[in-house]
Amino acid sequence: MKKLVILGAGTAGTMMLNKLEPVLDRDEWQITIVDQFETHYYQPGFLFIPFGIYNKKDVIKPKRDFFPTSAEVIFSAIDRIEPKENKVSLQNGTVLSYDYLIIATGSKIHPEETEGMKEAGWHKNIFDFYTIEGAMALSKFLKYWEGGKLVLNIVEMPIKCPVAPLEFVFLADWWFTEQGIRDKVDIEFVTPLPGAFTKPKASNVFGDFLDKKNIQLVPDFNIARVDSEANKIISWDEKEVNYDLLVTIPTNMGDEAIARSGLGDELNFIPTDKETLQAIGHDNIFVIGDATNLPSSKAGSVAHFEADILLENFLCAIEGRALRAKFDGHANCYIESGFGKGILIDFNYDTEPLPGKFPLPGVGPFSLLEETKMNHYGKMLFRWMYWNLLIRGSELPIEAQMTMAGKRR
Amino acid sequence: MATREIAGKQIEFDDEGYMTDHTQWTKEVAVVLAAEDGISELTERHFAVIDFMRKEFEANGTGPSIRKLTKQSGVPTKELYQLFPGGPAKKAARIAGITKPQGCI
Numbered sequence: 001m002k003k004l005v006i007l008g009a010g011t012a013g014t015m016m017l018n019k020l021e022p023v024l025d026r027d028e029w030q031i032t033i034v035d036q037f038e039t040h041y042y043q044p045g046f047l048f049i050p051f052g053i054y055n056k057k058d059v060i061k062p063k064r065d066f067f068p069t070s071a072e073v074i075f076s077a078i079d080r081i082e083p084k085e086n087k088v089s090l091q092n093g094t095v096l097s098y099d100y101l102i103i104a105t106g107s108k109i110h111p112e113e114t115e116g117m118k119e120a121g122w123h124k125n126i127f128d129f130y131t132i133e134g135a136m137a138l139s140k141f142l143k144y145w146e147g148g149k150l151v152l153n154i155v156e157m158p159i160k161c162p163v164a165p166l167e168f169v170f171l172a173d174w175w176f177t178e179q180g181i182r183d184k185v186d187i188e189f190v191t192p193l194p195g196a197f198t199k200p201k202a203s204n205v206f207g208d209f210l211d212k213k214n215i216q217l218v219p220d221f222n223i224a225r226v227d228s229e230a231n232k233i234i235s236w237d238e239k240e241v242n243y244d245l246l247v248t249i250p251t252n253m254g255d256e257a258i259a260r261s262g263l264g265d266e267l268n269f270i271p272t273d274k275e276t277l278q279a280i281g282h283d284n285i286f287v288i289g290d291a292t293n294l295p296s297s298k299a300g301s302v303a304h305f306e307a308d309i310l311l312e313n314f315l316c317a318i319e320g321r322a323l324r325a326k327f328d329g330h331a332n333c334y335i336e337s338g339f340g341k342g343i344l345i346d347f348n349y350d351t352e353p354l355p356g357k358f359p360l361p362g363v364g365p366f367s368l369l370e371e372t373k374m375n376h377y378g379k380m381l382f383r384w385m386y387w388n389l390l391i392r393g394s395e396l397p398i399e400a401q402m403t404m405a406g407k408r409r
Numbered sequence: 410m411a412t413r414e415i416a417g418k419q420i421e422f423d424d425e426g427y428m429t430d431h432t433q434w435t436k437e438v439a440v441v442l443a444a445e446d447g448i449s450e451l452t453e454r455h456f457a458v459i460d461f462m463r464k465e466f467e468a469n470g471t472g473p474s475i476r477k478l479t480k481q482s483g484v485p486t487k488e489l490y491q492l493f494p495g496g497p498a499k500k501a502a503r504i505a506g507i508t509k510p511q512g513c514i
């Protein structure tokens with residue numbers, strides 16, 4: 001029997017398992033998947049929890065519901081990978097050997113990387129919403145908050161779902177309006193980037209939205225520390241921003257197991273071939289999702305497009321054929337913009353987000369780089385698609401490769 | 410694209426003012442580029458950063474992230490911002506004659 005081991009049963013790992021299981025011959029292949037937790041979180045839903053739109057039960061399901069019966073499932077933390085020996089040691093003492101390895105261990109936040117962040121103010125008036133705990137705590141806080149200065153700060157790039165911070169302030173603007181206290185709240189968006197987003201055209205469009213919604217943009221702010229007694233954040237070049245409520249997107253890093261395995265860069269992301277998705281220097285290891293160091297967005301939609309490429313290349317690799325599928329960096333993100341509307345962007349390594357219609361050129365129903373009600377429905381529909389199609393490995397009506405059809409320069 | 414004469418050499422720059430061929434770089438060129446960015450003197454500490462960036466670029470085809478820089482060059486983050494005020498990664502890359510850091514996505 002040949003052995004395929006998948007590390008991480010989040011969005012990408014579960015999806016890969018469900019794509020490979022039906023095509024690999026059961027008499028030839030044993031597939032094993034490993035994760036430390038039994039609960040699957042729909043992370044895009046975390047955004048909505050602080051505003052009471054979703055609660056905890058809307059974003060969790062047992063991981064087991066999504067595993068095919070033939071796969072071996074192990075719930076244990078991964079200690080380390082030994083790529084030279086083709087082995088993985090788990091914290092429960094098990095050692096797995098593999099012929100092929102797919103790493104999908106994702107990324108997570110590290111507030112302790114910023115001086116002063118995890119001190120007295122943590123989960124009192126400093127919150128994250130990238131974890132279920134952070135999102136729930138913030139939801140409780142907001143219920144009783146009477147207003148003041150809300151600062152959203154991105155600590156450093158890259159972060160997963162780079163549009164989520166923008167969505168957060170757009171939704172906050174809407175939510176405080178609904179609560180009747182928008183005039184008592186100042187919202188500031190404090191970012192290390194030179195503008196509202198990473199890509200120039202979209203950055204301008206989002207910058208205009210911030211303006212329209214009366215949200216102040218503070219660009220080029222690289223946070224050095226938090227002073228949680230004086231309630232201010234201070235940059236490396238000694239600029240200061242005061243807050244009453246700080247919502248932080250802390251440093252995002254790959255898992256420590258990757259560092260222990262000597263496979264990661266300075267943020268524990270795995271150097272990965274940006275086209276084939278093989279780990280650089282390891283022909284029998286593929287990497288997918290947030291765990292890679294690819295210059296693409298870290299998003300579920302990206303993992304989905306990568307999965308099609310990985311599947312094709314994996315099948316080539318096991319038959320000794322040259323890898324022919326090439327990932328183009330395709331990302332497709334619905335951006336909730338408040339008041340029942342949304343914005344959609346579609347882009348890849350080489351083409352920045354452009355205006356137009358999607359997925360049918362000229363028809364839509366979704367509009368690129370524009371705020372519409374339909375885009376909001378797309379965002380809300382995404383949860384259903386996620387649980388029912390995406391992580392089950394089903395086809396979605398969007399091609400893995402980005403297309404220029406329907407886009408305007 | 411633009412070609413300019415600096416320190417007696419014809420040097421090519423991209424639209425954002427980064428050199429397109431890092432092998433044309435010399436210390437004299439660095440001094441001129443630094444002055445354009447408001448850094449009147451390049452000290453040993455500046456060159457510790459610049460040399461590290463060039464080495465990284467030659468090895469990997471792109472400049473290092475700030476995190477890698479501070480972890481491996483021996484120059485702490487705070488000092489880095491003092492040496493290259495207003496954006497060390499981009500400024501140091503321009504003065505080191507390498508392409509603009511790939512930045513983020």
Ligand SMILES: Cc1cc2nc3c(=O)[nH]c(=O)nc-3n(C[C@H](O)[C@H](O)[C@H](O)COP(=O)(O)OP(=O)(O)OC[C@H]3O[C@@H](n4cnc5c(N)ncnc54)[C@H](O)[C@@H]3O)c2cc1C
Pocket residue numbers: 007008009010011012013034035036037042043044045046047076077078079104105106107129130131160161164255256257288289290291298299300301302303333334
């Ligand atoms: C607030 C928020 C909003 C978002 N919004 C969107 C959106 O609108 N659209 C979109 O496309 N994407 C969105 N994303 C991003 C999306 O959720 C992630 O990109 C996606 O989940 C990545 O999948 P992954 O499989 O790489 O990582 P994950 O889904 O995080 O899975 C990693 C898995 O590996 C396991 N693991 C890691 N280390 C170990 C170890 N040592 N031992 C055992 N198990 C381990 C973890 O337990 C986890 O189950 C959002 C994310 C956040 C946080």
